[in-house]
Amino acid sequence: MKVKVKDIARVAGVSPTTVSLVLNNKPSRIADDTKEHIFRVAREMQFQMASEVDFSEYRKVKTLGMIVPDKKNPFYDRLAEEVADCAFLRGYTLFQCGTGDDIQSFYLAIESLMSKNVDGIIVIPPRTMDKENVKLLKSVQKSRVPLMLLDRAAYGVFCDFVTADNKHGGRIATEYLIRQGHTKIGCMVGDANVYTSRKRVEGYREALAAAKIPFEKNCVYYGHFDVESGYAGAKELLDQGVTAIVAGNDLMAYGLYRFAGEHGYSVPGDLSVIGYDNTELCELMVPPLTSIDQNAGTMASKAVEVILQQVEIQEEEEQEPARNYYFTPYIQERESVRMVSWS
Structure with missing residues (x-):
């Protein structure tokens, strides 16, 4: 049973008003020893403060969604982390959905992000991408939710695309x-x-x-x-x-x-x-x-930049043609390759 303020007041031998003033740290003339007594009783009764934040005072939280096909892949895990960091710096929270390569999970992830009214969706297509998945992504586009592809292209889906070469x-x-x-x-x-x-x-x-x-x-x-x-x-x-x-x-x-x-x-x-x-x-x-x-950090930064450009353009009711953005990979040399010579 949830512990209420009046329950603490009864055990502490004070009024509910006194308990409320103490627990909410409101200005009062209540003695320090009484405050300590009330806090001790509250802890013993495992009282949990209810949130008193008035969310109506806040602006709409700005969010992006991201579909990641394989969170066990360390590259995708890093890419998603970089996207989340870049989005946060731009004032957006990122909702990540790890779907694996399961088609049903992909559907549910898209539906979930749409139901949350995210401002835009970044998709790394699963390897099992088929015509039905393409139809789903095209439906997202028709709903005017900004959409872009990251790392992998999807045949038949024409939208902004960020990848390495x-x-x-x-x-x-x-x-x-x-x-x-x-x-x-x-x-x-x-x-x-x-x-x-x-x-x-x-x-x-x-x-x-x-x-x-x-x-x-x-x-x-x-x-x-x-x-x-x-x-x-x-x-x-x-x-x-x-x-x-x-x-x-x-x-x-x-x-x-x-x-x-x-x-x-x-x-x-x-x-x-x-x-x-x-x-x-x-x-x-x-x-x-x-x-x-593959320059994961640069790819992530560009992906966030591109999707937010779409968000801003959408608000201005303008449209621009989709673009592809390619980044040049490079070799990080270590010790797993040796030179061979043939006589």
Whole structure:
């Protein structure tokens, strides 16, 4: 049963008015020992103060929504944290919805954010994006709620899009390995239908072509951006005789490390590895992982800037064409790649 002011007054032997004055720290002539007695009784009775904040005095709280498909992915976790920080600095609170790749969760997340009347929604599309999801996002656009895509594009959804140049990332990772003397290079990515996977493989193929190294489709492994796929992909690519691998992200690289360690392969002695995302995992691996950094902080800052521009334009009832914003990734060198020489 909830403890009330009158209950404390009865136990303390004072009036309810006296209790209310003390607990609300109102000016009064009540003796200090009486105040201490009332506070002690309140603590013993586990009294909880009711909020007396009058929210009607506040302006509408400014909020943004964000859909994150995989909170276990350290890159997405960092990206969401950066977006939240940037939004806060602009006076907005961020509601994050972790959906995984479950379609129903994605639907519920969108409905939840819409019901909260958020000012705008930032979406990282799930890998299972299909026509029904596209219809849902188009419905959001028709409702005039500002919408933008982050990191991954969604076919058929035309809105502002902020991402790293994934083709460039795949290319510079492959070129780096080629400069170290590798000619049999594997590439592992997520699902073939995912935007980031397609673009990184395009960059990988461009780098091979520029170096006049034949492309072998068996040297590309499509899985998911997780540890299990890294482990499975390592076996398939090592069976093809590769000496180096561009991993789809640092989680896949970690799975690759696990396979190598369990099957007698040395990194980088027998196998050179480049990860993707440059997360905290890189420094925890042995040896530390060379990885592609996507400029998560810059991407997050731009995403918030772009969605808030939409919010302001919406208020002015103006419309501008959707734009794509690309950021250039770079290599963070560590110790997982070695130079090879062929006699």
